Amino acid sequence: xxxxxxxxxxxxxxxxxxxxxxxxxxxxxxxxxxxxxxxxxxxxxxxxxxxxxxxxxxxxxxxxxxxx
Numbered sequence: 001x002x003x004x005x006x007x008x009x010x011x012x013x014x015x016x017x018x019x020x021x022x023x024x025x026x027x028x029x030x031x032x033x034x035x036x037x038x039x040x041x042x043x044x045x046x047x048x049x050x051x052x053x054x055x056x057x058x059x060x061x062x063x064x065x066x067x068x
Contacts (some may be wrong), residue, residue: 026033
């Protein structure tokens with residue numbers, strides 16, 4: 001099978017252009033990307049806090065019912 005000698009140069013140009021496009025995208029949208037992950041993190045932590053608070057309330061209701 002014959003491979004053109006300039007194939008390596010063409011692949012390098014494609015990879016270099018892809019790297020520039022991806023880097024530019026990350027640079028332009030880095031604030032929005034950070035906000036997305038921060039919102040996700042807050043969402044998961046709020047879910048755990050809500051679950052913990054509801055389980056505390058359930059435990060209080062159970063203990064009050066048992067004390068009556």
